[in-house]
Amino acid sequence: MERRTLATCVKQWPDKNTRFSVTSPNVPFEEYFNDANPKELVINIMVGDLQRIKEYSKLGYQIEQDIPDDIWKAYERLIELGFGKHLMRA
Numbered sequence: 001m002e003r004r005t006l007a008t009c010v011k012q013w014p015d016k017n018t019r020f021s022v023t024s025p026n027v028p029f030e031e032y033f034n035d036a037n038p039k040e041l042v043i044n045i046m047v048g049d050l051q052r053i054k055e056y057s058k059l060g061y062q063i064e065q066d067i068p069d070d071i072w073k074a075y076e077r078l079i080e081l082g083f084g085k086h087l088m089r090a
Helices: 002-012 039-059 069-080
Strands: none
Touching: 002 039, 039 069
């Protein structure tokens, strides 16, 4: 989620003198979930964000970022497991 936010900021405000800082609490993955952020919802959102990191750069909304093959394979596996509720639709 942070990578997508930073990629958008860098693309939309390309001035080299503009600096961005994107941060969140340092919380272990398993401790991030709660009643407001259930695990299934968070994983669905993360899968959707990874898709957007790839697709939004093609649309000019964000800078392009490298997505390692093992990360993309994990993304595809999560979709197979039913975590595609936040994917962009054609």
